[in-house]
Amino acid sequence: MMENEKWVEVNPGMIPPGDYSMRLQTGDFENLIVFLKSISHEIVLDFLGDISFHCVDEATWLFYPYEDREFEYYRRKQFDNVLYRICNGKYDSFTKKYMGDLFEYEKPLHYIIISLxxxxxxxxxxxxxxxxxxxxTRECKQYMVERIQI
Structure with a gap:
């Protein structure tokens, strides 16, 4: 029996709350880079070793592929943290199915970034x-979300 999906806020307060639009950059031999922009902040998330990602245009989905309880809890909070870790998620299970033993060896983590x-x-x-x-203010702050902190 599969455990229930669980979302965890990653480094609360690191990304200021706001209505962010998203742009992605990726390519051969490049990391996935997520650019977020609101009226007050620009955020860059550079994934140093992505294995897989998928993008959902939230405006075109009638039903979201996430567990209702977790998704609705953060929706009510207006996804104010932007970056979440998902444990026991469907996309994680999908990836594990096709990576097999390599998944267990690499021990990858599953994140979701929510924007407008x-x-x-x-x-x-x-x-x-x-x-x-x-x-x-043009002030820039640098952070690292380390695997060992999660």
């Missing part, structure tokens, strides 16, 4: 570099 225009789920085996830039 997209939901992006990422399976990664590495840390995430995060840059938070205030558009008002």
């Amino acid at each position: 225009n997209f939901f992006v789920e990422v399976i990664t085996k590495s840390d995430i570099n995060v840059t938070v830039k205030s558009l008002e």
Whole structure:
């Protein structure tokens, strides 16, 4: 029997709450980079070792592929944290099915980034570099979401 999906906020407060739009950058031999922009901040999440990701245009889905209880809890909070770790998620199970023993060896983590225009789920085996830039003050802060902290 599969355990219930569980969402965990990653480093609460690291990414300031806001209505973010998302842009993705990826390619051969490049990391996945997620760019988020609100009226007050620009955020860059650089996934240093992504294995897989998929992107959902949230406006076109009638039903979301996430467990209702977890999804609705964070929806009521207006997804104010933006970055979440998912344990026992469907995309994680899908990836594990096709990676087999390599999945167990790599021990990847499953994240979701929520924005106004997209939901992006990422399976990664590495840390995430995060840059938070205030558009008002131009101040930049650097963070690292380390695998061992999760």
